[in-house]
Amino acid sequence: MPVTIPDRLGLGVADAGNGLSARAAEARSRLVRWIVGNRAAARVPTRILTDDEIAVFRRDGFVTVPAITTAEELDTLRGAYDRLFEEARGWKDGSLFDLVDVDRGASEARSPQLLNPSRFEPLLRDILFRANALAMSRQLLGNRAALVFEHAIRKPPKIGAATAWHQDEAFYAAYTNYRAITVWMPLQDVSPENGCMLYVPGSHREPLLPHRSIGGDPRIHGLEALGVPVERAVPCPLPAGGATFHDCRTLHCAGPNLSAGPRRAYALGFGVRAPEHTLRHEHPWNAEKRTLRQERERQARGGLARLKAGAKQQIKALIR
Ligand SMILES: O=C(O)CCC(=O)C(=O)O
Numbered sequence: 001m002p003v004t005i006p007d008r009l010g011l012g013v014a015d016a017g018n019g020l021s022a023r024a025a026e027a028r029s030r031l032v033r034w035i036v037g038n039r040a041a042a043r044v045p046t047r048i049l050t051d052d053e054i055a056v057f058r059r060d061g062f063v064t065v066p067a068i069t070t071a072e073e074l075d076t077l078r079g080a081y082d083r084l085f086e087e088a089r090g091w092k093d094g095s096l097f098d099l100v101d102v103d104r105g106a107s108e109a110r111s112p113q114l115l116n117p118s119r120f121e122p123l124l125r126d127i128l129f130r131a132n133a134l135a136m137s138r139q140l141l142g143n144r145a146a147l148v149f150e151h152a153i154r155k156p157p158k159i160g161a162a163t164a165w166h167q168d169e170a171f172y173a174a175y176t177n178y179r180a181i182t183v184w185m186p187l188q189d190v191s192p193e194n195g196c197m198l199y200v201p202g203s204h205r206e207p208l209l210p211h212r213s214i215g216g217d218p219r220i221h222g223l224e225a226l227g228v229p230v231e232r233a234v235p236c237p238l239p240a241g242g243a244t245f246h247d248c249r250t251l252h253c254a255g256p257n258l259s260a261g262p263r264r265a266y267a268l269g270f271g272v273r274a275p276e277h278t279l280r281h282e283h284p285w286n287a288e289k290r291t292l293r294q295e296r297e298r299q300a301r302g303g304l305a306r307l308k309a310g311a312k313q314q315i316k317a318l319i320r
Contacts, residue, residue, distance in 0.1 A: 043131035049139050049245075057140055061204025061250035064236050068136075068185055068243040069129040077129070078187050080121050081264055085112060085154045089120040094297030099153065099222040100161040100214055103292040110161035113221070114152045117266070124150075130268060133183040133243070137270035140181055140245065148180050148271035153254075154264050155195050160257025162195070164224035167203070168248040168269070170211040170283060171223060177278040178271030180248045187264035191237045194259035197244050197252055198233045204247035211285045218288045225251060 047068060049057075057063040069077075088106035090096035095116060098109035106112060118124035130147075138145045155161065168182060190196035209225040228251055235255075236244050246252055248269075257263040 042126045043128055045131045045135035046128060047132045047136065049136045054139060057245055057247075060199070060201040062199045062201070062236075062244055062246040062252070064238060064242060064244045065136075066239060066242045068132050068183070069127070069241050071241065073128050074187060074241045076123070077127065077266070078264065080123055081117070081152060081154070081187060081266065082262075084114060084117055084121055084152070090114050090116075092296060093300035094293040094295070095119070097221055097291070097293035099163065100220065102217070102219045110156065110159050111163065111222075112154055112156075114154075116150050117152045118150060124266075129185055129243075129266070133185075133268045134270060136245065137181055137183060141179070141270060141272045145270045145272050147268060148178055149269035150267070152264070152266050154262055155257035157260050157262055158258060160195060160263055162256040163254040164214055164222055165228040165230070165251055165253040166211060166223045166225050167208055167251055168246075169208050170225065170285065172248075172279055172283070173286065174279055174282040177273055177275065179274035179277045180269045180271035182246050182248070182267050182269045183243050184246070184265055184267040185243045186238055186240060187266065188240045188261065189238070190263065190265075192235050192255050194261070195255045195257045195263040195265075196238060197236045197246075197254050199236060199244075199246060200229060200232045200251035201234055202232075203229075203251040204249040206249070208249065209251070211283070213285060213289065218290045219292070221289070221291050221293055223285060 047065070049063070049065070053063050053065060084090075085096075085106075088096060091106045096106055096112060096114045097103050099111040099113040101110060103109070114120075124130070134145070134147070153163070168180065184197060186196070188194075209227055211223040211225050214220045214222045214224050233253075238244065248271075254265075
């Protein structure tokens, strides 16, 4: 019987064993993913960026598109997405946490963020949103662009907290060696009332601002940029299934959710190796982090896995 290999990296190329033992098949699958990244996207993209949209992205560091997937796919996604948060998937290993506060419990969070949701919900690995986001990101970054991160933030009704101003690059760990863009898709309409994104046009051509943990508290995962020119901010309301694309340097935030329904957003990050972007040192605001999320991750991973992850990062930076 074929062995189904869990696609731990969420790259959509997990496959059957072909007579190999489960361990050998998984090793082979990992090797393939290491080599090809997520180039083997199963779905055929249905949407690409227009020349005007590309020009806006290059000028402003972000662009919005009115539709990146279908209404049918959105319906399916909403159910799967809500289940992930209701079941608090990822809490135990630190993949789920409160972005804006000290972790008190998944149901207490005012901004629960789940990293790598497709690790927990395989259906997310083969969706039109992903295929279109990849195709469009490659128009902006080139054909080698591959998935580098993925997250979901579900702001609860009425009390959902704002996402502080930040540049995604500020979250990067030491040895990160890619330039990335984020494709952010709301699963319902978004406006300033329920937490749409806001951007500072042109900030992708400006330096990385100093950041700190929200409120200066290193027990909180979220970061806030210091010295943000908020007078330049532009809100980006969107219909459900639309998307914003932003550069990893572009300053952005999202409003609180004051509406009666949840604000669901699903984001995919695509990157290309960029030697000039290699981060040789941990940002000071990340080096001082002491979150309960990290503690849960440490406990779940074990010592050897942590050592391996650190060594892999360093080797990647050296062989680039
Ligand atoms: O969904 C949000 O509230 C913020 C998302 C964000 O900042 C991002 O995906 O880069």
